[in-house]
Amino acid sequence: MLIGIPLENNKPDVRKPKDCAAEMSAYLDSVAKTRCKASFAKIFGYFAPRLRSYALKQMGNEAIAMELVQDTMSNVWQKAHLFNSEKGSPSTWIFTIARNIRFDMLRKLQNRKEDVCSDDLWPILCEQTADPKETSLEEKITLEQVGELFNELPLKQKAVIEAIYIDGKSQQEVADELCIPLGTVKSRTRLALQRLKDMLATHD
């Protein structure tokens, strides 16, 4: 499953971004929830060449353009959970990520000294304000419910959940212990909980 995911740029997808919004939303959703590589490959195959055209036009330099594509798609992979289909289409979201990166890149290249960054102007990659769904999710899932489903979690997620929910450690303690950034602990926790929730949903 994990190897040999074909990059689908052999037959260019000629659809306009708005014509495949629903499909791309669904892919983003599965990247967010299960880190689904096949879904990401679909998103990547559709958007990476388009982003490259955009970046080339904007930056006029192949190497810098590819850097812009890389940074943009990397954000899509790492932060897919921040996409909210109620707020806009996938193409708009991905375009705004690229626009922000371009803005910061260009300012760096031009050596501009003003302390203005894209996050101030367009805070698109920010965590949503305390999401009631997420807290209720944690409250709803008890260890009894989770039972053997817990063992089906990927190792990394399992380790984090075990430390937090069984050993009662704080997320910071877990981060220090595993020598990983706090953000990673938080993401793994969230992903694991989401996964457990999905498993519970299909279980009964």
Next chain:
Amino acid sequence: MIKFHPTNEQLSQFADGLLGATEALMVSAHCDMCERCMAKVELYTDASAEIALPQSQDDDSVDFGSMMHNIMQEEPEEGIQLTPKSQIIELDGRTFEIPRTLTRYTKSMGNWSRLVGKLWQAPVDIGGETVANFIYMEKGGSVPEHTHRGSEMTLVINGEFSDGIADYDSGDFMIMDCNNQHTPSTNADEGCLVFSIVDKPLHFTSGWARLINPFSHLFFK
């Protein structure tokens, strides 16, 4: 009521990320205060996304495969923490709500100092060649008629003032770069707080007018 908005051209360029940093900052802060312009920016952004990401013309020579595989090795990441929607600052016993875009700068804001008469100023270090200030005019405050050069942007954060040319209210946004003369003043009870950026400090060279050098960029035209 807001009467002075950025132009559609400015809003569209803002959506595309094509405005200069300080102009973008001002437009963004205006949009925090103006639903109408915020909605326009969203429309422009949607439209641009559709246009900016067309099907690529070329090209089989680009190998995206390794890029994609490298990306998929990366761990998920949290987003940035959401900045507070707005922030309150205090001056002389009054409180003012600062739009979200500008909240980060309130942390590095200098102390309020009283200039001549009923004018107060607090500098904001945004770096570069530009000079940014919060400026507060108490009720009955005014600046003697003066001229100045250079481009300056002003956003009314709270209150009203007039300058003999027009009346301005909270949220109003102006860019001026002429040499007109005017006499800004306010008679609003709550006075008037503005945020102002000039691209170059202005200098008066003679007589009493030198006194207003530090805030000459406040008023436009």
